[in-house]
Amino acid sequence: MIEVKNVDKSFDGNHVLKSVSAVFETGKTNMIIGASGSGKTVLMKSVIGLHRIDNGRIEYDGRNLPDMRMSDIRILRREVGMLFQGSALFDSLSVLENVMYPLEMFSSTTKDEMEARAIFCLKHVSLAEKSYGLAPSEISGGMQKRVAIARAIALQPKYLFCDEPNSGLDPKTSLIIDQLIHEITHEFGMTTIINSHDMNSVMEIGENIVFIEKGEKAWQGNKDDIFHVDNKALNDFVFASQLFKQVRKANQ
Numbered sequence: 001m002i003e004v005k006n007v008d009k010s011f012d013g014n015h016v017l018k019s020v021s022a023v024f025e026t027g028k029t030n031m032i033i034g035a036s037g038s039g040k041t042v043l044m045k046s047v048i049g050l051h052r053i054d055n056g057r058i059e060y061d062g063r064n065l066p067d068m069r070m071s072d073i074r075i076l077r078r079e080v081g082m083l084f085q086g087s088a089l090f091d092s093l094s095v096l097e098n099v100m101y102p103l104e105m106f107s108s109t110t111k112d113e114m115e116a117r118a119i120f121c122l123k124h125v126s127l128a129e130k131s132y133g134l135a136p137s138e139i140s141g142g143m144q145k146r147v148a149i150a151r152a153i154a155l156q157p158k159y160l161f162c163d164e165p166n167s168g169l170d171p172k173t174s175l176i177i178d179q180l181i182h183e184i185t186h187e188f189g190m191t192t193i194i195n196s197h198d199m200n201s202v203m204e205i206g207e208n209i210v211f212i213e214k215g216e217k218a219w220q221g222n223k224d225d226i227f228h229v230d231n232k233a234l235n236d237f238v239f240a241s242q243l244f245k246q247v248r249k250a251n252q
């Protein structure tokens with residue numbers, strides 16, 4: 001579990017996060033949603049430790065990140081997996097080598113064990129063996145995303161961060177990737193945090209949703225609660241399209 005408590009973050013007098021408190025639960029797909037510029041990315045980067053916060057606590061199962069020594073931060077880094085927008089694979093490496101990369105960087109197992117682990121992860125995301133020797137540029141965007149997920153889970157992370165995991169994917173592939181993230185989160189008991197604009201994803205896998213409005217946490221709940229919320233900003237954001245308005249009507 002990751003608990004964010006009264007977090008403030010400003011940039012040159014621009015108060016971006018205003019006393020944000022939220023709980024991201026273990027074994028669940030936790031989502032951060034909100035309008036453009038509301039502070040989602042700053043919140044996620046603050047939780048990861050890429051931004052130094054001004055005030056507050058960020059507790060990884062009770063370990064407060066701002067208080068940690070460098071040696072503890074190194075330990076924590078190994079417990080964190082990241083899935084970036086656009087996959088961020090190395091094109092000079094094959095699919096298999098991409099997944100082995102974090103193992104080579106951070107684990108001290110033998111080459112054979114690393115390869116076995118990488119293959120296990122690639123199988124887990126249902127990538128066919130014939131793709132293992134290909135370069136990322138030789139496979140589709142959806143397959144690249146699978147490789148990126150396999151790489152993110154290679155070190156058996158306790159915490160998984162996903163920044164816009166569906167960007168650039170068609171709706172059907174997005175759904176498959178969402179379900180994959182959801183499945184591995186449950187299977188491996190990870191605390192997964194997803195930064196997303198995609199309302200399909202929210203409705204599909206939003207087990208714990210944190211809505212940020214102008215730097216404040218305006219609501220927290222799940223995909224079923226969201227249909228019955230009396231919060232104008234949240235309703236305007238989630239049910240902006242005619243399609244989602246109809247979905248809400250059908251659920252009320």
Ligand SMILES: Nc1ncnc2c1ncn2[C@@H]1O[C@H](COP(=O)(O)OP(=O)(O)OP(=O)(O)O)[C@@H](O)[C@H]1O
Nearest residue numbers: 011014016034035036037038039040041042043197
């Ligand atoms: N490194 C930075 N330095 C200064 N200001 C920043 C920095 N990062 C973000 N901001 C400001 O913080 C505010 C929130 O930005 P953030 O990127 O968190 O929004 P967001 O909700 O993720 O938006 P989007 O959905 O468009 O990505 C914006 O006003 C932005 O200009």
